Amino acid sequence: MHDVLVIGDGPAGSQVAYRLAGQGYDVVVLGKKEKPGRQVCCTGIISQACASSFAINESAVLGRVRSARIFSPSGKLISLWRQENQACIVNRSAFDVSMASRAQSKGAQYMPDSPARDITVKDDRVVVEVAHDGGGLKLEARAAVIASGFGTRLVEGLGRIGDFVIGAQAEVETSGIDEVEVYLGQEVAPGFFAWLVPTSPPMALVGLLSRRSPEFYLRKLISSLQAQGKIASDGGSPSYRGIPLEPLARTYGKRLLVVGDAAGQVKPTTGGGIYYGLVCADIAARNLGRALEKDNLSAKSLANYEREWKRKLGRELRICYWGRKLYEHLNDRQIDRIFDIIKTNGIDDALLKADDLSFDWHGKAILRLVGQKVLTRALAAMKIPFKIGTQFS
Numbered sequence: 545m546h547d548v549l550v551i552g553d554g555p556a557g558s559q560v561a562y563r564l565a566g567q568g569y570d571v572v573v574l575g576k577k578e579k580p581g582r583q584v585c586c587t588g589i590i591s592q593a594c595a596s597s598f599a600i601n602e603s604a605v606l607g608r609v610r611s612a613r614i615f616s617p618s619g620k621l622i623s624l625w626r627q628e629n630q631a632c633i634v635n636r637s638a639f640d641v642s643m644a645s646r647a648q649s650k651g652a653q654y655m656p657d658s659p660a661r662d663i664t665v666k667d668d669r670v671v672v673e674v675a676h677d678g679g680g681l682k683l684e685a686r687a688a689v690i691a692s693g694f695g696t697r698l699v700e701g702l703g704r705i706g707d708f709v710i711g712a713q714a715e716v717e718t719s720g721i722d723e724v725e726v727y728l729g730q731e732v733a734p735g736f737f738a739w740l741v742p743t744s745p746p747m748a749l750v751g752l753l754s755r756r757s758p759e760f761y762l763r764k765l766i767s768s769l770q771a772q773g774k775i776a777s778d779g780g781s782p783s784y785r786g787i788p789l790e791p792l793a794r795t796y797g798k799r800l801l802v803v804g805d806a807a808g809q810v811k812p813t814t815g816g817g818i819y820y821g822l823v824c825a826d827i828a829a830r831n832l833g834r835a836l837e838k839d840n841l842s843a844k845s846l847a848n849y850e851r852e853w854k855r856k857l858g859r860e861l862r863i864c865y866w867g868r869k870l871y872e873h874l875n876d877r878q879i880d881r882i883f884d885i886i887k888t889n890g891i892d893d894a895l896l897k898a899d900d901l902s903f904d905w906h907g908k909a910i911l912r913l914v915g916q917k918v919l920t921r922a923l924a925a926m927k928i929p930f931k932i933g934t935q936f937s
């Protein structure tokens with residue numbers, strides 16, 4: 545019997561495996577595809593802080609970002625620029641492979657092409673049914689970690705993720721775009737935003753998150769960027785993926801932990817989940833390591849994992865989800881108006897100069913923004929509820 549079966553070979557799963565194998569446990573990682581990182585629909589932007597604290601392998605880094613151009617629905621521009629690099633763009637495939645290699649170097653064993661079909665929790669073990677080599681096999685371990693991404697059926701016994709969005713993305717050739725561009729507007733990406741991210745010149749990723757018809761809006765965006773001369777190709781076949789916006793109801797059970805997108809550990813503002821997934825993977829590995837050592841893998845013993853990750857991220861997730869819903873309430877005219885207010889009052893500069901403005905933590909920036917008198921007056925005039933915690937319908 546193994547110590548731990550990690551189900552999912554994405555960044556969260558590989559990070560848990562790396563930490564637990566590093567503590568000397570016998571860890572097996574199950575992957576659905578023939579190799580980690582195959583055809584992942586992801587832009588691969590992570591903060592510089594994330595790259596440093598998780599010692600991300602440089603060979604996976606395509607480029608660094610210190611500025612972004614944000615366009616309002618009517619085309620008004622706010623340029624964000626900082627002296628220091630703020631983020632890295634990683635090649636998701638190379639990144640996932642490097643995370644897996646690191647776990648393997650500590651002794652974790654990877655089983656690609658072996659999707660978990662079902663988990664049974666018994667008194668003294670978990671039994672995971674795996675599709676393998678055209679047949680099936682049963683693997684046993686003292687505990688399992690579910691890290692199989694958003695929408696996994698394996699978490700069904702632990703409740704639901706309350707809200708999610710679909711992301712769509714395609715690779716395109718750009719014409720001289722060397723900065724990240726972000727496009728706002730309900731006619732561009734309903735409820736969310738779209739992006740053009742240069743990766744390896746002349747290539748870039750164009751994508752969006754949308755409450756409805758992501759395929760339609762992505763095609764529309766590509767046509768519009770072609771018409772503006774920003775991109776030179778039509779994007780081939782786009783890929784799609786769901787992104788959780790709220791956490792799973794419960795992220796632990798007897799002999800079980802859930803991490804990453806499967807647990808809904810994602811920034812509700814941007815849908816970025818790599819950093820929070822890695823943070824929670826470390827918390828999961830620490831708690832599971834302790835429980836394995838004491839041989840107490842009861843739900844009560846593992847509940848501390850959820851307490852710990854919620855202490856770290858819970859408030860941030862709540863504020864950011866609220867900020868997201870507030871944004872979704874705005875129509876294009878109102879977004880443009882807020883752009884005007886931000887620019888004419890220098891709020892963008894003030895925010896950029898704030899030491900605590902962070903690529904990974906958006907709660908403080910949201911509170912600062914809605915705390916600006918000039919903005920609260922405008923939101924009140926628009927009849928948009930702006931008091932933190934207000935429920936949006």
Ligand SMILES: Cc1cc2nc3c(=O)[nH]c(=O)nc-3n(C[C@H](O)[C@H](O)[C@H](O)COP(=O)(O)OP(=O)(O)OC[C@H]3O[C@@H](n4cnc5c(N)ncnc54)[C@H](O)[C@@H]3O)c2cc1C
Pocket residue numbers: 551552553554555556557574575576577580581584585586587588589590658659660661691692693694696710711712713751752784785786787803804805806810815816817818819821
């Ligand atoms: C369009 C788009 C753009 C994005 N851009 C960014 C970005 O720029 N920055 C950022 O931080 N986040 C971004 N994200 C989100 C990010 O991709 C996810 O948060 C991140 O991949 C979550 O990692 P994970 O390890 O939890 O899950 P995943 O990366 O989904 O990994 C899960 C793994 O488990 C495997 N698997 C699934 N089912 C099984 C099974 N039954 N058995 C075994 N293995 C299984 C899958 O094949 C996969 O390899 C983006 C998402 C989308 C949709």
